[in-house]
Amino acid sequence: MKRTILIAEDEADIRNILRLYLEGEGYQVVEAADGEQALAAARKHSPDLAVLDVMMPKLDGLAVTRALRQQSDIPILILSAKGQDNDKILGLNLGADDYIVKPFNALEVVARVKAHLRRSDRAFSSSIVLNGLSINTETCSVLKEGEPVFLTPTEYKLLSLFMRSPGRIFTKVQLSQFLNGEYYETDDNTIMVHISKLREKIEDNPRKPARLVTVRGLGYRFEKK
Numbered sequence: 001m002k003r004t005i006l007i008a009e010d011e012a013d014i015r016n017i018l019r020l021y022l023e024g025e026g027y028q029v030v031e032a033a034d035g036e037q038a039l040a041a042a043r044k045h046s047p048d049l050a051v052l053d054v055m056m057p058k059l060d061g062l063a064v065t066r067a068l069r070q071q072s073d074i075p076i077l078i079l080s081a082k083g084q085d086n087d088k089i090l091g092l093n094l095g096a097d098d099y100i101v102k103p104f105n106a107l108e109v110v111a112r113v114k115a116h117l118r119r120s121d122r123a124f125s126s127s128i129v130l131n132g133l134s135i136n137t138e139t140c141s142v143l144k145e146g147e148p149v150f151l152t153p154t155e156y157k158l159l160s161l162f163m164r165s166p167g168r169i170f171t172k173v174q175l176s177q178f179l180n181g182e183y184y185e186t187d188d189n190t191i192m193v194h195i196s197k198l199r200e201k202i203e204d205n206p207r208k209p210a211r212l213v214t215v216r217g218l219g220y221r222f223e224k225k
Helices: 012-024 035-045 061-069 085-093 106-124 153-164 172-180 187-202
Strands: 004-008 028-032 049-053 076-080 098-101 127-130 133-136 141-144 147-149 212-215 219-222
Touching: 004 012, 004 035, 012 028, 012 106, 028 035, 035 049, 035 061, 049 061, 049 106, 061 076, 061 085, 076 085, 076 106, 085 098, 098 106, 127 153, 133 153, 141 187, 153 172, 153 187, 153 219, 172 187, 172 219, 187 212
Parallel strands: 004 028, 004 049, 049 076, 076 098
Antiparallel strands: 127 133, 133 141, 141 147, 212 219
16 A cells, blocks of 8 residues: 655645655655645545645644644654754654755655654554554553553453454454354353443443444444544
């Protein structure tokens, strides 16, 4: 699957050259000409990395960085004509991962994009993040909207299974076999209890689950959104 890069820059020529080089490296590029478009594009496309110009209309790159950091941990690269240390420190303190001064070499931007994506891959290789939940597969810990969730070993195994395959429907038979290695008809009620207890811990409203949903007549599915 292609990685998606968001380029937010009000100068069309700069957007075009960055798109050309990034697409040449196999990335999918989403463009925005101002800060408001950048935030809308981020919500719609969930980019893997953002390249943001500081001096943009409506919302500048620093404001967009601040807003993105409230909802995402993707790498953010700032582009700016201001090369003073104070400007760089401000951008980095707001949550940017890198600061590139204009004029720049497009090949350098591509190289930095690759480097940050590699670091991001290593940082999250032990994590599964989906729909407001985060699982660390090394520590077997779970966060919901940044807050710890304490699960039993069985609940953790089930949640891990669902989150590794979002959108896939698992039947009660499959879940029982996953947990116990075999299936008996009496296991149905046990699975239902485990699902109910898990929902109490991961859902905002367990009676109307939005993450772990029931597919009537088939089984259960973890939503991708």
